[in-house]
Amino acid sequence: MLKLSNVDCGYEALTVVKNVSFDLNEGQILCLLGSSGCGKTTLLRAIAGFNPLHNGEIKLDGALICSKTKSIPPENRQIGMVFQDYALFPHLSIFDNIAFGLHKQDKQKRFERIMDLLALIDLHDYAQKFPHELSGGQQQRVALARALAPKPKVILLDEPFSNLDLDRRRQLAGEVKYILKQENTAAILVTHDQEEAFLMADQVALLTQSTDIKDSILQLGSAQTLYSYPNSIEVAQFFGDGVFLDIEINKQSFELFHQNYQINQSLKDGAYQILIRSQNLNFNENGNIEFNIQNKQFHGWYDDVTLCVGQTEIKIQLPQSISQNLKIGQQSKAFFAPNDKWIY
Numbered sequence: 001m002l003k004l005s006n007v008d009c010g011y012e013a014l015t016v017v018k019n020v021s022f023d024l025n026e027g028q029i030l031c032l033l034g035s036s037g038c039g040k041t042t043l044l045r046a047i048a049g050f051n052p053l054h055n056g057e058i059k060l061d062g063a064l065i066c067s068k069t070k071s072i073p074p075e076n077r078q079i080g081m082v083f084q085d086y087a088l089f090p091h092l093s094i095f096d097n098i099a100f101g102l103h104k105q106d107k108q109k110r111f112e113r114i115m116d117l118l119a120l121i122d123l124h125d126y127a128q129k130f131p132h133e134l135s136g137g138q139q140q141r142v143a144l145a146r147a148l149a150p151k152p153k154v155i156l157l158d159e160p161f162s163n164l165d166l167d168r169r170r171q172l173a174g175e176v177k178y179i180l181k182q183e184n185t186a187a188i189l190v191t192h193d194q195e196e197a198f199l200m201a202d203q204v205a206l207l208t209q210s211t212d213i214k215d216s217i218l219q220l221g222s223a224q225t226l227y228s229y230p231n232s233i234e235v236a237q238f239f240g241d242g243v244f245l246d247i248e249i250n251k252q253s254f255e256l257f258h259q260n261y262q263i264n265q266s267l268k269d270g271a272y273q274i275l276i277r278s279q280n281l282n283f284n285e286n287g288n289i290e291f292n293i294q295n296k297q298f299h300g301w302y303d304d305v306t307l308c309v310g311q312t313e314i315k316i317q318l319p320q321s322i323s324q325n326l327k328i329g330q331q332s333k334a335f336f337a338p339n340d341k342w343i344y
């Protein structure tokens with residue numbers, strides 16, 4: 001439904017985002033994920049019509065809405081926007097805030113749509129209240145209802161949960177996903193929080209921070225694909241789970257911790273790095289590698305655990321159920337099974 005083809009965008013002479021292409025289908029949620037300053041908001045604003053395209057084109061339902069030479073004004077794009085700071089009108093009631101984009105509809109239809117939306121966001125008793133009487137999460141749900149009211153084809157959400165504390169963010173992310181799915185409205189969410197992206201997205205586009213690049217999107221796919229099959233070291237590092245070890249591939253095999261491993265993909269002989277995550281280790285006294293527990297850091301349901309296999313340090317996250325059996329300074333054993341999909 002929304003199609004970006006080879007989009008470059010930014011500010012006057014500065015191109016921030018390069019060569020972005022993706023398709024968004026009806027009712028799908030796409031998350032633009034990436035570190036601060038990588039251009040997520042810039043891209044979102046270009047889709048909304050607030051920033052120019054330097055190259056490429058954007059189509060909505062097959063119709064060109066934006067290119068280097070053409071730009072339909074934001075208000076005519078059938079694209080709604082929800083901002084980080086809610087941007088509700090303080091002097092209007094919740095009812096009137098939601099009614100804002102519905103002035104062309106007849107009174108009865110407008111009333112029904114607003115009541116339906118108030119029920120959907122679970123604020124049916126709040127119609128006559130004012131924004132300052134609501135919590136941050138409630139205000140954000142009203143902002144979403146206001147954006148959804150005219151039934152836009154796509155909703156753009158720019159860090160919509162960042163003003164809330166962590167617990168409320170997770171809860172509201174789930175609620176917003178439910179509301180968007182009920183309305184079957186496609187959405188693009190900007191976030192730098194991977195958990196939020198994983199919780200909400202059908203597709204995740206991870207953007208690079210590097211400016212010296214051809215393509216801003218490092219990888220596009222489901223959350224599971226990005227996490228389980230990162231296509232580069234940069235993608236794997238973004239998720240921050242695991243360590244990279246140097247290996248030397250020779251005739252489709254490599255040695256690690258004095259064991260030889262065959263690989264099932266065709267790689268030229270040479271130096272590579274392999275990603276090691278906790279899934280590669282199965283703690284068992286009959287294991288094939290021996291290690292020493294160097295450090296443990298408590299994080300609640302998991303610990304950051306630093307193991308030393310010979311001179312090699314491996315820092316991994318382990319759930320309490322495993323970590324509680326590993327004492328600092330203790331020698332232990334594990335079965336080690338590297339994953340040849342994680343060689344870079």
Ligand SMILES: Nc1ncnc2c1ncn2[C@@H]1O[C@H](COP(=O)(O)OP(=O)(O)OP(=O)(O)O)[C@@H](O)[C@H]1O
Pocket residue numbers: 011014016034035036037038039040041042043192
């Ligand atoms: N109005 C502007 N004029 C010129 N450059 C800008 C402007 N706004 C942002 N930039 C630059 O564009 C780059 C991308 O900014 P953008 O706000 O899109 O990043 P972001 O990924 O959304 O970051 P954050 O997660 O911190 O919001 C940054 O280098 C920023 O300095």
